Amino acid sequence: MAGENHILALALRLFALLLGYAAPAGLCFGQPCEIRVAAASDLSFIMPELASQFERQSGCALRVSYGSSGNFLSQLRNGAPFDVFFSADLEYPKRLEAAGLTEGRVCEYAVGRLALWAPANASVNPASEHWNALLDPAVAKIALANPDHAPYGRAAIAALKKAGVYERVRTKLVFGENISQAAQFVQSGNAQLGVLALSLTRAPAMRQGKSWEIPPEFYPLIRQGAAILKGARNAGSARRFLEFLQSAGVREILRRFGFSPPPAD
């Protein structure tokens, strides 16, 4: 009888564990503060660096989920449990603000930059040929993010138009769901060239490739905004994190990872 009870208790405990009724991680490991961050996928390389610096300063840990800004917008409107939203543009957080779902105003944290990128073994070299690389006969497909909803895709189309090559390359364009997928198209050799986020070309897997930063005058600023969400469990710490992003030390990190600091207004 006693043995049976024991097994029952064990089973119940296991069941509770599976349901996630175990004590929250914060309580278990003495982590007093945790900020839940929803971040656009172009931040996936810089965010760990920012998070570790901030954690060292404030003792506050970041738990980051990466995804597309559009998906996050739909999820946040439906009550996704995040404290801060880092979008790849300004439009999405502004919409949340307009819907009254943010705590305070939207703030700009960075400006995205564009690059033309080809793998190291490619026959074209955007680093020396610049725009002409796009017109090379060896280039059958050019990958970019979907301009209908990805900010970098929109900027890429604007740049191609401004450079006067859009009409000539239009039929070669293929679209990734987001900028990382566009990068995969090029990395796997299925597209020969990509118009990508500069931040991605600084990633370890892509650093060996040939890249050319498209001068900023070719496309409108890719302004990226963040907002603290209404009902944030940790609004104070979240605000401190946003303030930390405006500090001088962070500007240097932004540049190193392929972003620019937000414009002073």
Place this chain on the structure above:
Amino acid sequence: MESLWLSVKLAAWVAGILLVFGIPLAYWLAFSRWRWKFFVEAAVAVPLVLPPTVLGFYMLVAMGPQGPLGSAWSKLFGRGLAFTFQGLIIASVLYSLPFAVQPLVVAFEGVDRKLLAASAVLGAGEWSTFRRVILPLSLRGVATSAILSFAHTLGEFGVVLMVGGNLAGITRTVSIEIYDRVQSLDYTQANRLALLLLALSFAVLSFVYGMNRRVRRRVWIPWASR
């Protein structure tokens, strides 16, 4: 609308190809006595386990110029496979393989072995037995297989997302377009397309189950009230 038609076209191609290749494969799986057969059975079922985007990613790599599929294809046809309708067909055939093969195997295995013995005693060869005994008795399984792979391809998203490149009229299937609309916050269009896709899938599945029912009704089940 263009995208819905494209999805239907893709699904029809995939269902057709899977019938042609699925029937011999399922026949072999149903009747082979090879001791390592279970490895093949497991391999056929693997696309059920792999997340579609993961499968799609490896298909993308395989279709690349260094990949086995991509290099063979460009040798044959002088162009790449990713971002083409043919590429989508190949990826989708792999993705829907278990949905086509499982019902066929079940149907073939369900044929009464006594009938096969009788057929052999009457002097019919393997091919003739298959054509005149096994296949006619398995027609329901064949239809289920074709319709399941059709429906499964119709709703396919992850694989197409990974290898398609979102080209209007070529690789932008209806599920991709719905996703795009949601991403661009155009919920009205997304809802309209989703509703169309849902209605079509519902019609297809009702057809399958309606057909199953018609066959089952001929069997007397004591606890089923008429």
